[in-house]
Amino acid sequence: MKILLVGSGGREHALALGLKADKKCSELHVAPGNPGIAEIATTHPLVITDNQAILSLAQSLGVDLVVIGPELPLVNGAADILRAAGIATFGPSKAAAALEGSKDFAKGVMRDAGVPTARSFTCTTESEINIALDAFGAPYVVKDDGLAGGKGVVVTEDRATALTHALSCNRVVIEEFLDGPEISLFGISDGRNILAMEPAQDFKRAHDNNQGPNTGGMGAYSPLPWAPDDIIEQTYEKVLAPVVAEMAARGTPFIGLLYAGLALTKNGIKVIEFNARFGDPETQVLIPRLLTPLADLLYKAATNSLDDTVLHWSDTSAVTVVLAAQGYPQSPVVGEKITAPDPQESTLIFHAGTQEKDGSLISSGGRVMTVTGIGNDLESARHRAYKQISTIGLEGSFYRSDIALVASLAQVEN
Secondary structure, three states: OEEEEEEOOHHHHHHHHHHHHOOOOOEEEEEEOOOOHHHOOEEOOOOOOOHHHHHHHHHHHOOOEEEEOOHHHHHOOHHHHHHHOOOEEEOOOOOOOHHHHOHHHHHHHHHHHOOOEOOEEEEOOHHHHHHHHHHHOOOEEEEEOOOOOOOOEEEEOOHHHHHHHHHOOOOEEEEOOOOOOEEEEEEEEEOOOEEEOOOEEEOOEEEHHHEEEEOOOOEEEEOOOOOOOOHHHHHHHHHHHHHHHHHHHOOOOOEEEEEEEEEEEOOEEEEEEEEOOOOOOOHHHHHHHEOOOHHHHHHHHHOOOOOOOOOOEOOOEEEEEEEEOOOOOOOOOOOOEEEOOOOOOOEEEEEOOEEEEOOEEEEOOOEEEEEEEEEOOHHHHHHHHHHHHOOOEEOOOEOOOOOOHHHHOOOOOO
16 A cells, blocks of 8 residues: 655664565655655655645555644544545544543543542632642642643642743643653554554653653653553543543544543542553564554554454564754754664664755754664663664764663663
């Protein structure tokens, strides 16, 4: 089948690798893509917020399936216009993507579906904000209701910082702090069925020991040797299946990837947030471990055909580490030359914020590359990832040195 993948980040590079490996994929097109993706697929210029441009490209290529990677096209309704034209699309409708586009909407769905989550207030005035901050106390959890590129959440002990962030949002969700390790667990849905993937854990803070500002993610690993044995079944029963059933009952079935960010609290799992697409950088550790052919899997989800489908996984471990540009996440420096050797054994290099200029590879975003190491256990996977990332040259760049460190020592990461 001919496939069009929309997006240009590390997540899309990982998805492109998985789609390309499926024998059912005869042609892979990615728009706009990046220099790394261009090595394995045909790339096309595209403004991903232009729904008509996405449709026109899909029609001109005569593709059988469109996979939408980033959240913006989904929240903007790109999947709706593609489906209306008769093109199989992996990605939720605009109405269903509101699970990521509005935290208040997601809270309402969880309430109606009986899904465990943090208590919260949705606020639009300073008076409401102060009442909510008083009600929960520190640590304060303040979330912009809308999309914020992974930077809309502030967790702080400082009330002034919490108030400042809350006042910068048009509408804000303030909620109780959920104590316990956090994990990401994805589900692939055709609108009726949802298949739970294996869990991963990502690292949001910019620096070691979970210090520094929140980012879009500085690394991830999978599997989680410390997680409860029944975490997949628990998440399916308490979170994924109820949400898919609730969305279908509302007349807005969820077709695509449902990302559940979970806290493993002393009172059981609770949802921190939902995303409506593959997570980044978790995708870079999950796709290399997935044995089920990806193109066929996503096509079945897009065509309401996941009945009797089972996911199969390798026994390997994967660790991915993000190479970030100087100044990330506040003010990343771009336009710097990158020197990147070929991947070493059992490692993968995924491009994210890169572009070619005058024959050179240069940085074009805050998260520049992710390096994934694969091994028989987390220790060997970590070793390979860090050995590889140390060979990449980019002035002023940095990366965390503790991704999966504690887990590799068979301890719980908080």
